[in-house]
Amino acid sequence: MSVTVIEYDRGVGRWEADARGRLEEAALALYGERGFELTTVAEIAERAGLTERTFFRYFADKREVLFWGAARLQESLVSAVVGAADSAAPIDAVMAALEAAGAVFQENREHSVRRQAVIAANAELRERELIKLAKLASALAGALHRRGVGEPTASLASEAGITVFRIAFERWINDTSGRDLPQHIRESFDELKTVTAGT
Amino acid sequence: MSVTVIEYDRGVGRWEADARGRLEEAALALYGERGFELTTVAEIAERAGLTERTFFRYFADKREVLFWGAARLQESLVSAVVGAADSAAPIDAVMAALEAAGAVFQENREHSVRRQAVIAANAELRERELIKLAKLASALAGALHRRGVGEPTASLASEAGITVFRIAFERWINDTSGRDLPQHIRESFDELKTVTAGT
Numbered sequence: 001m002s003v004t005v006i007e008y009d010r011g012v013g014r015w016e017a018d019a020r021g022r023l024e025e026a027a028l029a030l031y032g033e034r035g036f037e038l039t040t041v042a043e044i045a046e047r048a049g050l051t052e053r054t055f056f057r058y059f060a061d062k063r064e065v066l067f068w069g070a071a072r073l074q075e076s077l078v079s080a081v082v083g084a085a086d087s088a089a090p091i092d093a094v095m096a097a098l099e100a101a102g103a104v105f106q107e108n109r110e111h112s113v114r115r116q117a118v119i120a121a122n123a124e125l126r127e128r129e130l131i132k133l134a135k136l137a138s139a140l141a142g143a144l145h146r147r148g149v150g151e152p153t154a155s156l157a158s159e160a161g162i163t164v165f166r167i168a169f170e171r172w173i174n175d176t177s178g179r180d181l182p183q184h185i186r187e188s189f190d191e192l193k194t195v196t197a198g199t
Numbered sequence: 200m201s202v203t204v205i206e207y208d209r210g211v212g213r214w215e216a217d218a219r220g221r222l223e224e225a226a227l228a229l230y231g232e233r234g235f236e237l238t239t240v241a242e243i244a245e246r247a248g249l250t251e252r253t254f255f256r257y258f259a260d261k262r263e264v265l266f267w268g269a270a271r272l273q274e275s276l277v278s279a280v281v282g283a284a285d286s287a288a289p290i291d292a293v294m295a296a297l298e299a300a301g302a303v304f305q306e307n308r309e310h311s312v313r314r315q316a317v318i319a320a321n322a323e324l325r326e327r328e329l330i331k332l333a334k335l336a337s338a339l340a341g342a343l344h345r346r347g348v349g350e351p352t353a354s355l356a357s358e359a360g361i362t363v364f365r366i367a368f369e370r371w372i373n374d375t376s377g378r379d380l381p382q383h384i385r386e387s388f389d390e391l392k393t394v395t396a397g398t
Contacts, residue, residue: 089397127330134329152366152387156394159362167351167358188351189395195355196392198288
């Protein structure tokens with residue numbers, strides 16, 4: 001497959017994107033087969049048909065293969081919140097951003113399913129994922145501040161949004177009904193409204 | 200002060216509680232003075248007038264001095280949720296448990312203020328605190344399951360509760376108006392209801 005890619009585009013950008021993708025694919029396969037702990041960078045590079053040196057041009061270590069997308073996710077969430085209609089309530093700006101991100105994840109559910117299985121099997125990775133989500137919540141609160149939203153509203157709206165996203169994501173990963181991630185996000189958000197309303 | 204304690208009660212239990220308290224006090228003082236990273240167990244023991252061996256009888260390492268209370272907090276939250284009135288909605292059972300815990304923290308606000316300053320100054324400790332709170336949320340969800348609450352309600356109610364608690368706790372730590380922690384918890388919860396209601 002990578003050969004085909006090289007044939008139709010020899011530009012460095014495309015080639016680099018492909019090297020990253022091949023390394024990521026090889027890493028996910030190996031983490032799934034023998035576990036994250038027992039996989040080495042040398043093995044990932046070999047499986048991808050690349051050198052270790054190339055691996056380290058894209059990733060600081062084998063853990064970063066699973067987390068490099070977080071920065072891009074954060075950027076897209078923040079710009080969606082900052083760019084939401086002036087009339088949008090804080091929680092609605094946050095939820096719209098998360099649904100849009102959910103639609104991107106939906107394009108490659110298989111990748112998310114495989115990644116999630118690797119994360120779930122390793123305590124350190126679960127902690128890292130938790131910290132990633134906390135940083136996303138903090139970035140979302142920052143985006144709300146830029147919209148003039150004060151505290152504690154900004155933190156509550158972004159934390160509630162990330163909670164909904166995390167729970168919806170888990171349900172989507174385990175879903176057999178075929179509902180998509182944006183749909184799960186909307187449902188979980190409605191559920192949160194019901195839950196917080198109490199008795 | 201410890202001498203007085205020994206005089207009125209020579210029982211091992213009381214003495215041990217005092218050793219733990221002295222070590223904790225010495226650790227908090229040193230972490231505040233020179234930072235968590237630069238403080239050694241030897242220095243903590245010396246400041247407390249105890250040996251390193253005694254330190255390790257109570258704490259696995261210098262970090263545990265800051266986190267040993269989490270297990271007790273978790274137990275009290277779980278038993279409060281499990282024991283709540285059958286008629287209590289999931290979120291109300293969770294919030295009542297958190298308010299009761301808040302009243303305990305209120306008894307020694309100074310301790311919380313000092314501990315929080317140490318945590319805030321160190322990235323690794325902030326991550327550990329985050330993981331502690333995630334575990335609390337998970338334990339609360341487990342307690343709701345025991346009440347027959349299903350998913351995603353149990354997870355949403357407990358995550359929402361922990362979010363409210365965390366934000367209320369921060370506001371309480373920085374509060375100059377004298378409002379107590381249970382009051383901050385109630386206010387933040389009301390704010391969450393308003394936030395999730397959206398436009």
